């Protein structure tokens with residue numbers, strides 16, 4: 001039995017835990033987690049078997065060259081492509097930006113709704129964010145707004161040094177009206193009288209005012225429509241507290257590459273996702289460039305979907321031509337062209353931004369991988385597209 005590989009950086013949720021190990025001693029080639037029982041990581045690792053998928057185009061297996069050629073021809077024929085999913089790392093995002101500029105594509109990640117809520121609050125009022133390390137070393141009160149994050153980020157409490165029954169934790173449950181709860185909390189912390197405010201909320205406001213360093217934790221992807229109003233109210237709480245004590249928020253999200261691709265597009269173009277580099281220059285439309293809305297309204301004529309971390313972020317059902325760069329276990333029935341790609345942190349090295357946005361984690365391959373990376377496929381796709389355009393212009 002071979003020794004586990006450790007430390008290993010887990011790419012399967014935005015916490016990017018880097019203290020566990022991974023073992024590939026299973027007879028079927030599946031990988032197993034070591035030193036943690038995180039169900040999310042275990043399920044993701046179990047999807048990596050020994051068998052490797054092959055590219056497909058027009059319903060049949062083909063070579064990578066044939067798949068790239070077919071995808072390039074579809075992209076060349078598209079008047080308005082949509083790049084969705086965006087499950088890739090820094091190198092993949094850099095290559096994707098080049099292809100987006102060459103095609104005028106609109107880019108929106110699988111978790112675009114939650115990402116946009118946080119961005120709109122940031123653009124409108126600004127935000128106070130903190131890091132996992134700050135929560136662990138300084139927070140004396142941690143408020144989970146909208147429920148505890150454990151079901152989606154199983155190692156969160158351990159990462160920030162909180163026991164399950166830690167007295168520093170206060171949970172504002174998912175049930176109830178989160179808009180009212182956030183607005184009432186903001187008003188109470190500002191010292192205003194709030195008719196009908198529940199006793200628990202009043203007690204929480206008192207604890208927030210008494211804390212030395214309070215942190216409000218929330219998951220933008222789980223907020224309802226117009227959730228940016230909730231984020232703004234939470235930021236009001238934080239801003240009020242910072243007049244006399246210290247407080248911050250911690251948004252948990254941006255997994256599956258969403259936060260990473262957003263950072264890369266922002267540093268390359270100055271704009272976040274839900275943007276387009278097209279004939280009218282750079283455009284950012286946080287509502288109009290919602291991928292599902294574009295698909296529903298017929299605003300795009302081709303979907304390029306990227307999901308290299310797993311099979312959960314499946315491409316949406318659409319009759320449009322669809323190119324998928326995906327995890328080898330992806331169901332291919334929705335793709336006109338399917339190209340299996342390596343997963344950063346499993347079959348290739350890479351880099352991802354952690355949920356707190358300021359820490360970039362290096363990922364290391366844990367086994368040899370015959371599959372290309374997303375960046376390699378996109379670079380080949382761009383070269384094939386440029387060759388086609390040259391051919392057509394001659």
Ligand code: SF4
Nearest residue numbers: 010013016017038155
């Ligand atoms: S909490 Fe997230 S990053 Fe940590 S081991 Fe589980 S899936 Fe991986």
